[in-house]
Amino acid sequence: MNSLTYVESSEPHPEIPLLGGDVTEGVVRVGDTVRRQVGPNAPLVHALLRYLEEIGFAGAPRLLGIDAAGREVLTFVPGEVAGRPRPAWIADEERLASVGRLVRDYDDAVAGFVIPEGVRPDEVTEQPGMPPAPPYPAEVVGHMDYTPDNIVFRDGRAAALIDFDVAKPVARVDEVYNAMLYWAPLCDPADADPLLRKVDVPRRCRILADAYGMSDVDRSRLVEVAVLRTRRSWFSMKQIAEERGGGWARMWDEGVGDRIKRREAWLERNAAAIDGALNAP
Template identity: 80%
Template sequence: MNAITYAEPSEPHPEIPLAGGDVTEGVVRAGDTVRRPAGPNAPLVHALLRHLEQAGFDGAPRFLGVDAAGREVLSFLPGEVAGRPRPPWIADEERLASVGRLVRAYHEAVAGFAVPDGVRPGFGLAEPPGTPPPPPYPVELVGHMDYTPENIVFRDGQAAALIDFDLAKPVTRADELCNAMLYWAPLADPADADPLLREVDAPRRCRILADAYGMSDVDRSRVVEVAVMRTRRSWVLMRQNAEELGGGWARMWQDGVGDQIKRREAWLERHGADLEAALTAP
């Protein structure tokens, strides 16, 4: 799949470095555009962003092409994101509910999109032998699967847009909501949560997300199972990414993300019943 060449303006804009997440480096703003390195999942991401534009979804950047340096050119989305250190509003429950509504709007816009022929989602790595299986449910849509605070743009206190679709892949709605809960409830041992989220009621926050999204009863009943299975897989796959891709993946592994994942699994085992009760109560 060939990407279009971006036509630069007659007067170039200075490039301003943007603080990114844990993996992607070299992201800059130039005028009303963002330039970022194209990753191995770029063919899927570009097709997905084109679909979202055609669907009239305003909550994602527009893919404008590839510049002379081989970087993706995306439209810049104004607003605020929760970088590090986290802002005080990270625990605000109305903002939390708006995240659920944004995820639902994205799912409605992505409905009907299929992975193009010849495009393989992911980073091109074969799963290591013995990798725990994914949840046993048929995929429903191409999800974002990286709802970190850094990847959600807020305007006027409401979640307005998603950025960084590098981890997009076919998943279930339950996978997507579990991913959002992972970062925004959060689903984590309090020792690993941001200080502003260590004392929050995680089951309650999961319920707020689920209600705002309009999560089905069936998917609510699957959240804990999906979260545990995805956590077990993530330990193996994160280690593989660290070993084979290096860069930010290796730094996260060296900083102890593997131990955090193990603590998350233990926390989910201890609090799974509370989570399920909060999600499924009338």
């Protein structure tokens, strides 16, 4: 499988718009395929999806090629996605645990993936005043975008991942932090979805960590990673919004920078409770 031109079916199908996340636009379903614009991280994403197909990982779409309009063609992944407004089950703890298991399954599956020579992950450049990244070496090419919009559920459990656009080499603790960011959620309650504003966030962090099978060492690093990643994200989001515009700029204009600052303050206030929940016997 490679990224060559996709040969269309002889049977015509209409293009049905699909609701994307915060920045993905122009995604459509055509028959049993999904069409989306080729992003700046495409060389890595395409190599990653080919690898996942080769090893038989069932929790990701297959890359079929590039259509005549220059769009990626992927297999459509059937199931249920938590769009907006979020469904009531967004707070369900059994579904939460299944997210942790899916993230672990993905990380284990991709542990043997080697980025092809000449392929470089799409990353922001370091900027003046930008805090350092966590000092832990990369272990996997992580998905790093575990929003509710990007996890497909079947029969009440997380079954597949979509939208690998921000995949990059990271430590496993980064992957678990990213899942907690959206599913615990790690943010000021004022910025959480209404269905998640009164949940026990430290408890939900523990559920995700246990379901993932998080190591004791990574549990002890989680809060540190969360704070450092949050501080850096203010700079990276600002840079991407300025350089790429579109949905990124809209998010910045709508106040994502302020939400990041509130998240940082919330994490600092709640660090002890989260750390205690993760590391309790």
